[in-house]
Amino acid sequence: MKSKRAFAKFSLQRGTFILCLFFAISISLAAQSANTKPNISQDELTPKGETTGWSQGNLVPNLMFNDVYTKQFDLYSLLDKPLIIEFTSLKCSQCTSNKTALKSFYKRYNINILSITTDEHINQLRKFIKDNKLNWSTVYDDATKYDQETFSKGKFDQEPKFLLITPDKRIHSIFYNTRDIGKLGVTLKTYFSSY
Numbered sequence: 205m206k207s208k209r210a211f212a213k214f215s216l217q218r219g220t221f222i223l224c225l226f227f228a229i230s231i232s233l234a235a236q237s238a239n240t241k242p243n244i245s246q247d248e249l250t251p252k253g254e255t256t257g258w259s260q261g262n263l264v265p266n267l268m269f270n271d272v273y274t275k276q277f278d279l280y281s282l283l284d285k286p287l288i289i290e291f292t293s294l295k296c297s298q299c300t301s302n303k304t305a306l307k308s309f310y311k312r313y314n315i316n317i318l319s320i321t322t323d324e325h326i327n328q329l330r331k332f333i334k335d336n337k338l339n340w341s342t343v344y345d346d347a348t349k350y351d352q353e354t355f356s357k358g359k360f361d362q363e364p365k366f367l368l369i370t371p372d373k374r375i376h377s378i379f380y381n382t383r384d385i386g387k388l389g390v391t392l393k394t395y396f397s398s399y
Contacts, residue, residue, distance in 0.1 A: 260376070263373050264374070270343065286315045287369045288366055292321050293323055299382055320342075
């Protein structure tokens with residue numbers, strides 16, 4: 205009889221401990237998620253009084269990013285030379301095959317590239333980046349999903365696949381199809397031949 209009471213007391217204590225541990229972990233996770241900033245957010249460095257937007261010819265707003273390796277940077281820091289923003293996903297076979305052309309543009313024209321992806325499996329994404337020797341920043345789009353918050357301010361007619369932004373912080377060209385990689389190449393060639 206004594207051992208049954210001891211076992212019941214032990215079970216109650218263990219159950220209370222597990223419940224308290226679960227409660228502490230829940231509070232900790234809630235605090236972490238409340239303090240976690242999105243991987244893409246608008247920055248205060250955007251010039252005041254200047255109209256910004258996501259249409260061809262517009263000045264782009266400065267955005268803050270956290271890449272898949274948690275490195276922080278802002279959009280304007282990439283605009284010391286022309287920048288291609290690529291909207292991508294590992295689930296898109298055309299997007300992954302476009303990496304060969306993007307690597308060629310990166311080397312040939314000495315440009316910056318920023319990949320924005322909706323892939324949630326960061327370790328798989330990091331492996332893809334390493335295996336394919338992609339030497340540019342990749343950001344997981346955890347907040348916008350292309351058509352909400354930050355990028356909805358651009359009022360894109362449809363989801364873009366590539367943006368070419370020039371060092372004057374203006375959108376030079378917008379491409380809406382992953383198969384437009386060839387048109388992007390022609391646009392880069394024309395852009396660089398005029399300098």
